[in-house]
Structures are given as structure tokens and as C-alpha cells.
Amino acid sequence: MRAAVLKAYGQPFVVEELPDPKPGPGQAVLKVSRCGVCGSDLHMSSGHGLNFPLDTVLGHEFSGEVVEVGQGVSRLKVGDLATAMPMTGCGRCPACQANDPFRCADRVSLTAGYAEYVLVGERSAARLPAMVSLADAALTEPLACGLRGAERAALSPGARVLVIGAGAIGLAAAYWSRRLGAGKVAVSARTDRAAHIAAYMGADAFVRADADLSAAAAEALGGPPDVVFECVGAPGMFAQAVDCVRPDGTVCVLGFCTVPDSFVPSDALAKEARVVFALAYDRAAFERSLAVMDAGDVAARAMVTSTVSLDAFPAAFQALRGPTDQCKVLLDPWA
Numbered sequence: 001m002r003a004a005v006l007k008a009y010g011q012p013f014v015v016e017e018l019p020d021p022k023p024g025p026g027q028a029v030l031k032v033s034r035c036g037v038c039g040s041d042l043h044m045s046s047g048h049g050l051n052f053p054l055d056t057v058l059g060h061e062f063s064g065e066v067v068e069v070g071q072g073v074s075r076l077k078v079g080d081l082a083t084a085m086p087m088t089g090c091g092r093c094p095a096c097q098a099n100d101p102f103r104c105a106d107r108v109s110l111t112a113g114y115a116e117y118v119l120v121g122e123r124s125a126a127r128l129p130a131m132v133s134l135a136d137a138a139l140t141e142p143l144a145c146g147l148r149g150a151e152r153a154a155l156s157p158g159a160r161v162l163v164i165g166a167g168a169i170g171l172a173a174a175y176w177s178r179r180l181g182a183g184k185v186a187v188s189a190r191t192d193r194a195a196h197i198a199a200y201m202g203a204d205a206f207v208r209a210d211a212d213l214s215a216a217a218a219e220a221l222g223g224p225p226d227v228v229f230e231c232v233g234a235p236g237m238f239a240q241a242v243d244c245v246r247p248d249g250t251v252c253v254l255g256f257c258t259v260p261d262s263f264v265p266s267d268a269l270a271k272e273a274r275v276v277f278a279l280a281y282d283r284a285a286f287e288r289s290l291a292v293m294d295a296g297d298v299a300a301r302a303m304v305t306s307t308v309s310l311d312a313f314p315a316a317f318q319a320l321r322g323p324t325d326q327c328k329v330l331l332d333p334w335a
């Protein structure tokens with residue numbers, strides 16, 4: 001099969017011929033229909049901070065058709081359309097029993113979706129509900145991340161919410177805040193290129209992240225935010241989130257900052273801010289994200305700004321490392 005391979009940090013992927021994946025026990029092979037580019041893939045192939053090893057195929061936001069199943073697989077069959085959580089747990093530990101494989105100490109990651117075929121674990125896979133297309137299904141993963149954040153932040157009805165960052169994760173946080181009963185939702189970013197997407201997905205206001213975000217956000221929301229989602233993942237953003245949140249409010253970190261950051265603890269102390277981190281999602285959040293799309297709420301489609309072929313993919317991915325007008329870029333390896 002053909003796949004986009006990480007050959008050098010910060011450099012374009014190289015499309016190479018690799019052996020087709022073979023499903024082990026409990027695994028299946030999907031013929032990839034779409035695979036979304038995630039900000040974490042950009043971070044972890046940059047050469048700064050935490051990185052994937054070289055010669056790796058990345059990509060964990062995929063959907064496709066089951067073309068082969070391994071030994072003992074009973075919940076998937078050839079021809080099924082599916083997506084999958086890109087982690088499979090041991091199936092026995094408390095985290096796995098709670099359907100939360102990302103918290104399993106013995107999890108195996110299957111994150112090689114920038115390819116024509118990808119392995120999935122049967123336990124982590126989900127067949128697509130009737131009304132969810134393969135293209136929409138690739139958005140399940142980022143939507144589920146936003147849902148996890150909203151759950152971890154214990155968002156209460158009527159809450160004032162500020163989302164810092166208008167990438168897919170920030171937009172997903174705004175999307176779920178709106179649907180889980182937030183009173184007002186503001187999204188902030190350095191440019192307003194995603195303002196219309198944020199509005200479409202549920203934001204009431206868009207705030208340019210200039211020097212005094214705290215004041216601008218409070219004005220847009222009618223008061224300082226009860227919950228701030230940090231969805232940028234760059235140094236300085238956590239401190240900015242603390243600066244914006246109301247006293248006794250909650251900062252929920254979804255941004256994937258892989259380099260050291262500094263902040264002044266007494267700034268958070270003075271507000272007795274609650275700080276939570278949210279990574280990935282459990283099976284319930286993943287399935288709920290599929291279910292909302294099945295029910296006809298496909299606002300998340302607005303995030304998709306381009307779909308590219310495997311040949312065009314290395315350059316398209318590379319372009320996302322700099323200033324860009326793109327939001328969610330999808331790979332269609334068979335285009």
C-alpha cells in the first residue's frame with residue numbers, strides 16, 4: 001500500500017510503498033476513506049518537544065471500509081463502514097472495563113491513518129450509524145475530544161464560556177458548550193479566519209486574541225468566563241487562560257503543548273481557579289459524537305476546508321506548519 005511516512009522532523013512526509021497491514025487477533029483492516037490532520041500530529045512531527053519516531057505513519061482521525069478481519073473478530077465484518085478510537089486497551093483493567101482505553105496502561109496505539117489501509121482494534125472500532133457518511137465519520141475524533149473537555153470542565157447550564165483557539169479542538173469545545181447548555185460562548189483566535197465556522201458551530205461571539213483578551217472576553221460574554229478552554233497548546237496560553245477565568249472558575253486544558261511553559265502559580269491561586277486537563281475521550285464520548293451526526297447535526301462539517309489526495313498530502317500537511325487559512329484538512333488516499 002501507499003502511505004505518507006515521517007522521514008525527517010519538520011520536513012514534508014514522503015509517500016512510500018509499504019507492506020499492507022495484516023490483522024492480528026481482535027484486529028481488522030480498514031480501507032481508509034478519510035483521515036483528518038490533527039494539531040497533535042503537527043506538534044509531534046516538528047522535532048520540538050515530544051515526537052513520534054522517524055519512519056512512522058501518523059494519522060488517527062480516520063474512517064473506512066472493513067476489508068479484512070483477524071482471528072476472533074465478531075463485531076466487524078468485511079464490508080462494514082467504520083471508524084475507530086486509535087487506542088486499543090487490554091480489555092481487562094478498570095479503565096478498559098469502563099470503556100476508556102486511553103487510560104489503559106497496556107494500550108496499543110493504532111495511529112497510522114495517513115495511508116491506503118489502517119489497522120484497527122475491534123474493541124475500539126465503531127460501525128457507522130446509518131446516516132453518518134465516511135467523510136463525516138473522520139470528524140468523530142476531534143468532536144469527541146471537545147466533548148471530553150466539556151465533561152471534564154463540568155460545564156453548568158448557563159455558563160459563560162471562553163474558548164481560546166479556533167482550530168478543530170477549540171471549535172469542538174465551542175460546539176459542545178453550546179449543546180450542553182452554556183449561556184454564552186466566545187471563541188478567540190489571533191485571526192478571524194475561523195470566525196464564521198465558530199459561529200456556525202455554536203459560538204455567540206468571536207474575539208481577536210490581542211493584548212487584553214481578558215477584558216475583551218468579559219465584554220463579549222457579559223462577565224468573566226466561568227470556564228476557559230485552552231485549545232492552542234503553545235507557551236503562554238495557560239497563563240492567558242488563568243488571566244481570563246473568573247475567580248473560582250475552571251480552566252480546562254485541551255491544547256497539546258509539548259514544550260516547557262511557565263506561569264505564575266499565585267495568579268491561579270489568587271482566583272482559586274480549578275484546573276483540569278482533558279485528553280482524548282472514552283467510548284461513550286466517541287459514540288455520542290457519532291450519534292449527534294446520525295441525528296442530523298452535521299455542523300462540524302464546517303471545519304473541513306479541504307480534502308486532498310495522497311500525492312498532494314505531504315505539501316498540504318507541511319503548509320499547516322505555518323500561517324494558514326485551513327481548518328480541518330482531510331486526506332482521501334484514494335482520490
Ligand SMILES: [Zn+2]
Pocket residue numbers: 038039040060061141142
Ligand atoms: Zn486528533
Ligand SMILES: [Zn+2]
Pocket residue numbers: 089090091092093094095096104105106107
Ligand atoms: Zn486495559
